Amino acid sequence: MKIFSAAQLHEADKVTAEKHNITSLDLMERAGGQIFAWLHQRMQGAQVPIHIFCGIGNNGGDGLVLGRLLIENGYNVTIYVANFTDKRSKCFLVNYDKVKNITKKWPILMTSEADFPEIHKDDIIIDAIFGIGLNRAPEGWVKKLIQYLNKNKAFTLSIDMPSGMYANQALEDADAVITSNHTLAFQTPKFSFFLPETARFVPFFEVLDIGLDPEYIYTTEPYAQVISKPEAQQLYKPRDRFSYKGTHGHTLVVAGSYGKMGAAVLSTKASLKIGSGIVTTFIPKVGYTILQTSVPEAMVLTDDNENVLSSINYNFNPQCIAVGPGIGTSEQTVNAIKELFKRSKSPIVIDADGLNCIAEDKSLLKLIPKQSILTPHKGELERLIGTWKNDYDKIKKVKAFAKKYEVVVVIKETFTIVVFEDKLYINTSGNQALATAGSGDVLTGIIAGLVSQGYDSLLASVLGVYLHGSAGVLASKQMGYEGVIASDIIDFIPDSYIELFKQEQAPQQEKTETK
Ligand SMILES: NC(=O)C1=CN([C@@H]2O[C@H](COP(=O)(O)OP(=O)(O)OC[C@H]3O[C@@H](n4cnc5c(N)ncnc54)[C@H](O)[C@@H]3O)[C@@H](O)[C@H]2O)[C@@H](O)CC1
Numbered sequence: 001m002k003i004f005s006a007a008q009l010h011e012a013d014k015v016t017a018e019k020h021n022i023t024s025l026d027l028m029e030r031a032g033g034q035i036f037a038w039l040h041q042r043m044q045g046a047q048v049p050i051h052i053f054c055g056i057g058n059n060g061g062d063g064l065v066l067g068r069l070l071i072e073n074g075y076n077v078t079i080y081v082a083n084f085t086d087k088r089s090k091c092f093l094v095n096y097d098k099v100k101n102i103t104k105k106w107p108i109l110m111t112s113e114a115d116f117p118e119i120h121k122d123d124i125i126i127d128a129i130f131g132i133g134l135n136r137a138p139e140g141w142v143k144k145l146i147q148y149l150n151k152n153k154a155f156t157l158s159i160d161m162p163s164g165m166y167a168n169q170a171l172e173d174a175d176a177v178i179t180s181n182h183t184l185a186f187q188t189p190k191f192s193f194f195l196p197e198t199a200r201f202v203p204f205f206e207v208l209d210i211g212l213d214p215e216y217i218y219t220t221e222p223y224a225q226v227i228s229k230p231e232a233q234q235l236y237k238p239r240d241r242f243s244y245k246g247t248h249g250h251t252l253v254v255a256g257s258y259g260k261m262g263a264a265v266l267s268t269k270a271s272l273k274i275g276s277g278i279v280t281t282f283i284p285k286v287g288y289t290i291l292q293t294s295v296p297e298a299m300v301l302t303d304d305n306e307n308v309l310s311s312i313n314y315n316f317n318p319q320c321i322a323v324g325p326g327i328g329t330s331e332q333t334v335n336a337i338k339e340l341f342k343r344s345k346s347p348i349v350i351d352a353d354g355l356n357c358i359a360e361d362k363s364l365l366k367l368i369p370k371q372s373i374l375t376p377h378k379g380e381l382e383r384l385i386g387t388w389k390n391d392y393d394k395i396k397k398v399k400a401f402a403k404k405y406e407v408v409v410v411i412k413e414t415f416t417i418v419v420f421e422d423k424l425y426i427n428t429s430g431n432q433a434l435a436t437a438g439s440g441d442v443l444t445g446i447i448a449g450l451v452s453q454g455y456d457s458l459l460a461s462v463l464g465v466y467l468h469g470s471a472g473v474l475a476s477k478q479m480g481y482e483g484v485i486a487s488d489i490i491d492f493i494p495d496s497y498i499e500l501f502k503q504e505q506a507p508q509q510e511k512t513e514t515k
């Protein structure tokens, strides 16, 4: 699914109105109507008090439409307007009047803290204060209102986005954002929903299609893309019936050191399980028996050094090389990696200590083969690109880095983001089961195994991250979050492929007994 920026959404709004001969007011009616339908389906007329807090822009206008529809359908609603300025939007004003015409009274105007109403924790709060039009951090009594609503503990439904957050800009004041329980976003999720500093304000969201111009949506280059099952499906390349192991590529895994041979085992197994036709693993001598017994399917080459990598020699052309898991950062290993970078013609998936070796000796950076893939977690990324001011600064720096060295960067987070040139792909598979030792080693093996099978570096990264996440989810369904270890993620790689094409089962109709 495409993610658009606030500016693109405003543009889409304009294009839709022009091309489809509908007004912004119609669009607002549609948007408010969709929120109403969502609530009505769940509440079925229940008389739970609903408090709608509207701003004075079009987000507030959506809140007014919702309020009017709820009142017309007999719900127990109070509408408040946070009247922080007189510059109300046109569509807001029209709907403001409509509320008056129906209820015969104006919504309650709030102009200071003294106007904050009492809210019971079992009530419902609708947050329609700010949407994509936020242009500065909320302050004064409006900030206090946001904090008051957050303290309240009542279920909070945000319209379009939690108020106080920007759609695609860094957060200015984390104490001035609605922590929503559920967000109903129009047409597209917002990029901030997926970033570490802001995702906590949006624990659950759904996207409502308000019918913005399909051509605009289809042809416009998005701000970012969300990868879930339908997108991942399209990336899959079917296997040829007449293929043989050579067709599926030869992966070289360069990994392990004394005490960390498990990392080499995990990456090796993962690249085999994801479908690499042949895997050779290059390790320090100490790991020979471990590798040969743990993964009989792999071939093993050993370094002259007993405990760490010192010189990586092989006499074949792998389609992809995975480097880093468990290798340490000793001087001889850094040098060995440098020579490997110089020699390799294939893309390299660089993870863990492979990245730390680069941080040790920055001259390695310009030797990284083009189209290589770097898979840092937060600490590793910081050692590579330095610190960042906020999530958006981080993305900007990673884009610059990816462009400069012509590589793909996989920023490992709750929502892992794959960065290539100016493109951003946000992964949505996965859960907390993946936060376990060796999980990254498995991902490295998966991505390398996909490159070996002919996926280009970007597709291998995007699909690999998706399948890795999906395998973790499937494992956790049987083992719980805590019970999943990295080997289990590997065991569920086959299921992650099968799951990719599994049709969702329609809920079974209850059978009525017939005599
Ligand atoms: N495609 C679209 O763009 C659609 C947009 N709709 C709604 O319209 C919203 C965007 O509406 P607007 O652009 O009017 O913007 P908002 O309703 O988000 O509010 C912006 C208003 O608040 C003011 N403001 C911004 N930051 C402030 C701050 N910190 N303190 C005080 N005042 C501040 C602005 O000057 C402006 O008047 C969307 O989020 C969505 O809810 C829907 O009605 C349907 C269609």
Ligand SMILES: [K+]
Pocket (backbone or CB within 6 Å): 059, 127, 128, 129, 130, 131, 158, 159, 160, 161, 162, 163
């Ligand atoms: K909102």
